[in-house]
Amino acid sequence: MADKNLLLVEGSADSHVVYHLAQHYHIQGRFAIRPKEGVEQLIATLDVELLASGLERLGIVVDADTDLAARWQSLRDALIRAGYTGLPADPTPQGTIVRQDGLPVVGIWIMPDNTLPAGMLEHFVGFLVPEEDRLWGRAGKCVEDIPEPDRRFPIQHQAKAHVHTWLAWQEEPGKPMGQAITKRYLDADALHARQFVEWLCQLFEL
């Protein structure tokens, strides 16, 4: 069925994190979350998504990856092609929201916080680790200390390895990031989580 409020995310990990955060803030169910198969596909199908019948507000959550400016530019170009004119030159730190007469309201959140020049969902999750947590630093050091020949992941995925290492050391080892919110391993009331939820509420008028 047609969704009035729709959030497009890069993949299922993102969709689970958002789902559990929304649950914590009692806004789950007020918008649909649709995982895509990566950021390229998300951008390539954006013009058609915006034409879905009955759609009023569309949110987009993507990673900055290695180049925030380039990611912003490609989103900006896609939205300009779809008829949006009032896009800022840079992403808004509190999350961008664009309104255009006759078109759905569009919100953009670039992980982790719309400002770091590089980063991804796992950096955002890292911000939700309680400050006093003693394992976080240890897990990070562990990952860092892996000698180059033994490291199987590309260096830009170090944050991923860090988060998942840390998750492996929790009471129930290996819970996915989303569930770690509900299990309260992660702090859903951390500043970054609050900012993200604030953006969701503004965008979807919750």
Add this chain to the structure above:
Amino acid sequence: METLMLDSLVIRRFRAFRQLQIPRLGRVNLITGKNNVGKSCVLEALWLYARRGSPSLIWQLLGARDESVRPYTRAEGDTEEQTLAIKYLFYGRKDVRESFEAIEIGSLNFPKDLLSITVGWYAVQVGEGGRREFVLLQPEEYHTAENPTLGLRIQVGTQEMSVQRLDWYIERRLTRPPEPKGIQSVFVPADGLDYSQIGSLWDAVALTPLEEDVLASLRIITPEVERVNLVGDQDFGHRRIPTVKIAKQEGPLPLRSLGEGMNRMFGLALALVNAKDGLLLIDEVESGLHYSIQPDLWRLIFQVARRLNVQVFATTHSWDCIAAFQKAAQEDQKDQGLLIRLSEKAGEITATLFDERMLSIATREQIEVR
């Protein structure tokens, strides 16, 4: 893409549309949208455009919606009565005696060739040799003119097609103005064509190679169909009945005995091949057809429309029909298919277009296009 009859469409002040703009059109266009957004009005507008605003078509369209109100009073000069029916054509059913705004229909890119329909005030003057002439009055003149009369004025660009007096109700019905030469067009209503329409469409293609296309359409539903013909004596009020010969069956069978779908298919195929070099307009294309055969119907339409240079406009509110159209459009890959969704926002009806690329994304990503 080769040239189309209409590359784009603008409809102004006609029925549900204050102004509807469709910046591009495909060869095969499927129009969707909720009830009451004016899907059928688009077909009516296109038909009027093709027939160059034919007055007999105007009255036929009004009659089909029970809008051809007869004046009950014969009070001379009751201009409100005279314009009761024609008001239905105009956006917002305005008082056409005062507004003078024209209905306009045509290509967005050729604003000088629009069909326009207006109601105007005329003065009757006796010219040379006692002939009566109608002279169009300017808005500031008709209040002071002696016995002004209302007329329905039809133009294509600056060329005047006809003026019909609205006070001569009886005469209007008795005298049939000559049909203007327009674009070939065939309209298939939701409840199908009647026997006499079927008869004349059949006669136009019988014993020509186009018969094969009609047979191909029937074989989509019943592969065993070998031949088709119309049987009966059309004089004395008898109907000619579409009749088919089925493989391994002795005698001919009435087409209808094979189901209502066969009858609908026959009508659609006849309309399609008769719309050569013109427009085919189909209201509620899915009506009477099981969803499983709809992809084949669309394949046939895509293929024949291209070969015979037909531009097709069909309406639907069926999800199955859109899915079938998407499937055929995707296979076609010649960028002929266009889905047009009409929707209402703040009292204004707008069109959203999905070409074949967008349709395939929508199918894959399950994006709601209806």
